[in-house]
């Protein structure tokens with residue numbers, strides 16, 4: 636149980652979470668994987684609420700990777716069904732709480748009915764300012780970099796960009812959500828030690844925590860622990876005094 640304090644003046648500006656362990660949680664409880672994902676959506680609700688109350692301005696959540704299509708059709712369909720059900724159920728409260736909902740990833744393979752719910756949520760909440768929640772769907776860090784490179788190549792071809800002018804800041808403008816091109820704190824639950832293709836550009840200087848908790852059990856307390864760990868780190872960005 637976290638019993639320390641966190642400094643509200645030094646909060647991470649952007650937290651990214653690889654929400655992992657729903658399947659293992661379900662197995663331990665003798666439930667189906669889909670019930671595990673359902674339980675995971677309750678943890679999503681709690682972490683959004685915690686970030687909003689603490690005053691963290693941006694939260695990115697990895698919900699479905701470009702590699703997750705390799706799972707069974709039943710699980711994939713259930714995941715999209717759950718996500719759109721979650722959005723429909725939560726949108727009124729999110730909007731009332733001034734939360735902006737965004738989706739990032741390749742939109743091509745997302746089932747049409749689910750995509751319509753996501754677009755409606757983005758549209759309705761686009762002027763909200765308390766917290767940006769970016770849900771990564773059909774998202775891959777490599778795909779994002781390739782998509783940015785393609786846009787840049789097209790701009791060069793059209794004569795609107797001089798390759799000599801391309802630097803990191805100009806490149807980052809082509810990422811899915813350019814405002815959040817830097818992650819301060821990356822959390823991966825379930826104890827796995829890998830990035831699984833999440834926000835490869837953005838995590839370059841992120842502080843990383845890997846709490847030994849399965850995603851459905853991740854609570855406000857775990858978030859406070861991760862932020863406290865973040866605040867104890869010495870972020871040097873390569874420099875030395």
Ligand code: IPE
Nearest residue numbers: 654655656657658659660698
């Ligand atoms: C994370 O839980 C949710 C998604 C990837 C959609 P998992 O489904 O990966 O759970 P484990 O890794 O099998 O426990």
Ligand code: IPE
Nearest residue numbers: 653654655697698699700831
């Ligand atoms: C990463 O988790 C993707 C999401 C959390 C959406 P996975 O469970 O798919 O990753 P691997 O397969 O263990 O690397």
Ligand code: MG
Nearest residue numbers: 655656657658
């Ligand atoms: Mg997993």
